[in-house]
Amino acid sequence: MASTPRTAARGIFAEENAEARAEIIELLKKAYWMEIETVMSYITNSVNPDGVRAQEIIESLREDIQEELGHAQQFAARIKELYGVVPGSMDFTPEQSYLQPPEHQTDIVHVIKGVIEAETGAIEHYNQIVEATEEVDPVTNDMVIDILRDEEGHRRLFEGFLREYESEGLA
């Protein structure tokens, strides 16, 4: 006789945590879109800037694109593992107004500030996921802590770039 596999009694797949699981999936979807938009914005801003000083920013953003893409894939995979469905592109709503191309392509400070804003938003949202998963979903918790560390590193790097411009009175 066929029998249905039993449901886990503990953890994120437990019956009693169904609501928490649905909530975490929504947080992960938002994180997924944030990464996707960041990939778009970083491609844009790793190509547009002009000038000698732009090269460091361009190179740094080029590296970040791959990392952010990896984050998007991790979030997508986790959505599925939790029995969610990764959203399609028609569900996408852009939010990064601060990372649109500046009026002048030599305006590197605009790009640096935009990147810091994007990374800060990610850091805030991922801290929220870490808090929401702390008790109930150690696997998502662990994954997001690792990603959070990457974003903190990105933010720190670009803060350093901004400091240089500030010290020269350019920002």
Ligand SMILES: [Fe+2]
């Ligand atoms: Fe990321």
Ligand SMILES: [Fe+2]
């Ligand atoms: Fe980042």
